[in-house]
Amino acid sequence: MATPVDYGDLEFTRPARQIKAVNLPAVPRRIFDGMKQYEDAARGFGSLGFEWTTNDANGKEVPGGIIVAHRPADAQVTQLYRMPKDPSSTELSRLTYFDIGSGRTISMFRGILVDDWRGVRRRGGAIMVMDLNGNEHFQLWRYWEDSLADQVLPKVQGELDNAPGLGRIERLTHDDYRYGSIVVSQTNNLMAFASNKENNRDTLVYVTRLIDSNTGAKAGVSPFTLPSRLVAPSTGEGTTMYSPQSFSLDDKYLLVIRRYGSSYNSLYAVDISGEQALPPKLIDFPGATEKAENTAFDNAVFSHNVDLPHLIYCITNGYGDFASIVTYDLDTASVTHITTSGPTIQAIRPILWEIQNLKVTSDNIVFTVNVEGWTSLFFMPLSGSHKNTVIEVKVSWERGWLTFQTNDINDKPYELTLHLTSYHSRGRITYLDLLPLLNDIKKDENGNAYVLASVLPYAQAAPPTVAHEVPPTLIRYKSFDGLEVPAIYYHPAGQSVTPAIIHIHGGPESQATANYRTPTHSYLLNELKIAVIYPNVRGSSGYGKKYMAADDVLKREDSVKDIGALLDHIASNMQTELDSSRIAVAGGSYGGYMSLATLTHYSSKLACGIENFGIVHWPSFLENTASVRRAARRLEYGDETIPEIREFLDRISPINNTSKITVPLLITHGENDSRVTVHEAVSMYKIVSKNVHTELIICEMEGHGYKQKSVIEFTNAADILFLERYLLSMSNL
Known part of the structure; x- marks a missing residue:
């Protein structure tokens, strides 16, 4: 742990x-006033998913709604809302x-059907x-x-004050460790989570029962600590980082991923059917063409088909x-390729x-494809006349970045919410039913299936728009070694x-994608009348693993040369x-x-710079970053405990090259940042x-990125x- 600053x-x-x-x-009032319309537009809405439809204590059905995240104008931090599934409704409850200190960042809101941890059934709601x-x-x-709930519980010691909200919030863990990665079983019997509570370093996986839990806890005022059993323990070698x-x-099985770094992880199956879980078993994918240390897995999900309970997507x-998307059958050890592209691979749709x-549902899979920073939506039915046909959904909108949630928990697998982010909107929620689209499937010139789709907006979950928003342009330029570097470019209209x-x-x-914009983007x-360029230098994701690895360890400064090439371009x-x-440079982390x-490296070509919660000395960053992150960061940046690596990291650290900075600089940082410490x-x-x-600006009660109004x-x-003074005026104060 880092020492006090x-x-x-x-x-x-x-x-x-x-x-x-x-x-x-002193920052003049005119800037705050001028920014208001842009900050209002930036307070977008996020969809956390559909709620379970359940029954109240009297047995009456209560339809599940949609949980929405949004920071209202009068709140210091983001709050949660519920809206009806029907897009014709304008209700938003x-x-x-919360205020800061009683709740800050909700990283997950995982809906459950019921729990009986306190001896009474509490239906619906979520684990946060x-x-x-x-x-x-x-x-x-x-x-x-x-x-x-079956009965109203008295106020629990340590329960958050959520007045005047309807919901109640009880703390389930009572320490200073980290918890997350909530997974709920399809039966709603079990819940898995990850935590570093064993030793503050290894992130391990635990399972607890949601119903028939027999915790012994009462429906009283005493605090409750969630019981659990360890199912993916430490390997005892280096740092172990599992996620369910x-x-x-x-x-019977729980899938877990062991993460070594951003580009290297392995998939395991854990047999949890017995009183004691069996050791995690590595899944070896037959015919894999890549080395294990160059392979990553994500979104591993078991089939919802009772006839194929051990099929993995x-x-x-x-x-x-x-x-790409593949399936693996635990029972037969066979692989099917759905989107893999390769000369010797037979895939359904490369x-x-x-x-x-x-996302895998009871009757389809739904997924998105990242095409140079713009998102395309696809689905594949698992039954019916279009079984195993990969279909692109061409949504009618201005295009940008799209994420989705399915309503499979309520047996409506084709029902989606779409979260749309673009130059036109910083985050609005819309509704789409894929099922009717199956009646009008078209084919493109290559014979690939697609459907045209119009979404229904939720008027209450759309931020205000700003006039004269500028659409992005994709540009490319050559770097010092001939590598082509893409960038998202915005130029002021009419200038x-x-x-x-x-x-x-x-x-x-x-x-940097079509939705990646700084908070001040539209104001600039x-x-x-300042143009904005978001480069995707080598090391960026989205362009394949080779591009992402092109800046690792000793190649770190090659990515800096990519910015030099952009300045020359x-x-x-x-x-x-x-x-x-008149060029400025800025970035965070x-x-x-x-x-x-x-x-x-390039102060002579720059007017000024802005640095937010960034790394200034590689060895101290690696020594002070949270222990659960350190091993993965060393894999990317280099291990500072190796003398020759430390010498290199010392040499390229900005703090050891400050004499080369000759233009004004603004630094901001969160005081409680545990990734890059203050x-x-x-x-x-x-x-x-x-x-x-x-x-210098130090932000109190903030971490890695700013959340408070x-x-x-x-x-x-x-x-x-800062930009007015040093980019626009070119003052050399």
């Missing part, structure tokens, strides 16, 4: 709630009333994964409503450069792009030559659009490191501020003021 003699001002600042000028202060020490919580994936329909890149998301900001995503195993384009190929003498590294920001500020104008609004405004 030493602020030394830094003199902080407190210009806003939860904000400490050093060397920051608020469920939670939530932290309190930004440190990502997520705990487990039970959300329920008294009207669906899916229960088989007969509750999963996403893997074990058969090529891109991730797709040479990354499969992004996969000729403009300044530009290059915003670099984090990860690095992440991607519409009000300041702007100067030589975009003179009619961009002013190469790994993108924060990239911003600083770009400044150390030490990074403070140490960088203390050194670089001796050479150039530097501003006051913090979001202030850091946005501070970014804008």
Whole structure:
């Protein structure tokens, strides 16, 4: 664990709630006022899924709704809502009333049918994964409503105050470890979760019963600690990091993934049918063409078919450069390829792009494909006249990034909510029923099946739009070694030559997509007339495993050279659009490191830089990051305990190259960040501020990324003021 940060003699001002600042000028009111319409539009809606339809205590059926996440204008953090499934309804009921400290980030809201942990049945509701202060020490919580319980429980000690909300929230774990990755069995008998509670380092998998639990707990006021049994223990070799994936329909097996890093993990099956779980058994996929250490699995799900209870659907890149969907039968050890593309592989419909998301229902599979940052939707019926036909759903909308939830829990596997994000909207929820579309399947010029689809909007789950939004353009440029680098580009409407900001995503195993935009994105384009470029430098996901591995360890600075190549491309190929003498660079997390590294290499070509919660010294970052993350990060960045690797990491660390930064810099960081600790920001500020104008913002009760209204609004405004002063005016203060 990182030691407490030493602020030394830094003199902080407190210009806003939860904000400490050093060397920051007063931010004028006009910027906050000007940003309001853009921040209102950025407060999008997210769908957490359909609720179970259940019965109340009197046996009356209570239809399940849709759970929605949204931060209202008057709330400091995101809240939960319920809306009816019917898109003609405009009802939106608020469920939670948290303030910071009583609930901060809900990373998961997994619906359940019923539990009897306290000796009475509480129907519906969910298991929540939530932290309190930004440190990502997520705990487990039970959300329920008294009207669906056999009896009204007295107020439990430690129960969150959720007045005036209908729901009640009881804490199930009572320590400072991390919990998450909730999986509920198809029978609703069992629940699995992951935690590092054994030793604060290894993330292991546990199972508990939801019904017939016999916990011995009473329907009283005493706190309740969730009982569980360990089913995927530590291997005893290095750091073990497991996550549960899916229960088989007969509750015999639990799938777990062991993660070594972002690009390397293995899939295991655990027989949990006995009193003691058997050791996890590695699943060896026959005919795999890729080495195990270059293979990853995701979205591993058991079939819902009673005749094929041990059939597994999963996403893997074990058969090529891109991730595809395959099935594996535990009973026969046979593989079927659904989307794998390869010269010797027979697949139902080969797709040479990354499969992004996969859900398996009782009658179909539904998945999305990431095509250079834009999402396409597909499904494949598992029965009927179109059985095993992969069908593209061409949704009528402006296109961007799409995610979905299915209503299979209520026996409606073709019913979806779509979460649409684009240049036009920061997140709206719509309804789509796939079943009627099967009556009008078309074929494209290659004989591939597709359907045309119109969605029904939920008017209450759509943020306001901003006039004159700019659609993205995909551009490509050549880097120093001939590698082609893609980027998402936005240019202010009606403008000729403009300044530009290059915003670099984090990860690095992440991607700038058609939905990836900074909080100030539209303000920059519409009000300041600044173009925005989001490059996907080598190391980004979405372009295959070889591209993602092209920046590993000793190749780290090759990705920085990709930004240098972009600067050269702007100067030589975009003179009619961009002013190469007025370019800023910005980014968060790994993108924060990239911003600083770009400044150390290319300050002469830049006007200023913004760095958010970024890595400034590789060895200290690896030593201080949360212990559960350290092994995976070493696989990507290098192991600082190896002398020659440490020497390299020291040499490329921005903090050891501050003399090369010659332009103004703004640094922001969350004080409770457990991934990249606040030490990074403070140490960088203390050194670089001796050479150039530097501003520092420390965000209280924030972690890796900002969630609070006051913090979001202030850091946005501070970014804008900084760019006005040092990008637009080109002042050399």
